[in-house]
Amino acid sequence: xxxxxxxxxxxxxxxxxxxxxxxxxxxxxxxxxxxxxxxxxxxxxxxxxxxxxxxxxxxxxxxxxxxxxxxxxxxxxxxxxxxxxxxxxxxxxxxxxxxxxxxxxxxxxxxxxxxxxxxxxxxxxxxxxxxxxxxxxxxxxxxxxxxxxxxxxxxxx
Numbered sequence: 233x234x235x236x237x238x239x240x241x242x243x244x245x246x247x248x249x250x251x252x253x254x255x256x257x258x259x260x261x262x263x264x265x266x267x268x269x270x271x272x273x274x275x276x277x278x279x280x281x282x283x284x285x286x287x288x289x290x291x292x293x294x295x296x297x298x299x300x301x302x303x304x305x306x307x308x309x310x311x312x313x314x315x316x317x318x319x320x321x322x323x324x325x326x327x328x329x330x331x332x333x334x335x336x337x338x339x340x341x342x343x344x345x346x347x348x349x350x351x352x353x354x355x356x357x358x359x360x361x362x363x364x365x366x367x368x369x370x371x372x373x374x375x376x377x378x379x380x381x382x383x384x385x386x387x388x389x
Contacts, residue, residue, distance in 0.1 A: 239277065244270075247305025249317075250298055253279045256291070257298045257341065265310075268302040270295075271363065272339040286335040289328040292370040296358035300343040300374055303356075308381075316378040318354070326372035328360075338363040343374075352378050 236252065241259045250256070256279060259271040272295050275281065280291050297320050308315035333339055340363050347355040353375065360370040 239273075244302070246309070248298060248301045250301075255298070256280075256294055257302075260302060261340065263302045263306045265307065266303065266345045267343065268299050268306070269340060269342040270299045270302065272333075272341060274333045274335055274337045274339060276335070281335070282332070284335070286332040286337070288332055289330055289370060290326075292328060292333070292339075292341075292360050293323055293326055293372060293374075295339065295341045295360060296343060296356070296370075296372055296374060297376075299341040300345075300356040300358060300376065303343065303345060304378065315381045317381050319377045319379065321353075321375040321377050323375070324373045326370070328370040329367075330369055333360075333369075334362075346373070354378050 239258060240255060243260055244255065244257060256272060257270040258273045261269040261271060274286050278287055280287050301318055304316055304318050339360050341358065341360050343356045343358040345354055346357045356374040356376065358372050358374060359368045361368050
């Protein structure tokens, strides 16, 4: 296994709670109030890697979830009193043009917050493509419950 600092952008560790082996995104490309993008390395060290195949495309949903979580992490750093923890409630229209993300490739995952319902329900539009290629190979809409970190669920009702 490679060194944590060379495999993963250290800033990811400050923005999301995931840690290896369930930290699945490798590099932050962009993170702002409403958008994020990240790179994912598909190789023998990638969690869920299958020899001679790559990573099942269904795992793309988790790549998207972690990339979307970068947005909440960024918002929490800018305004710690308003920090929220996200819980993936569901997805709509996950589509992939392939069964596996090919080995020895780099994916670009892009997410944008598309809607907020009140203060707790966020919707994200996400896509995946191979680095240096324009074709989208996977897409989905995610629904995320955003729960304040400093309050219990009972305090929010």
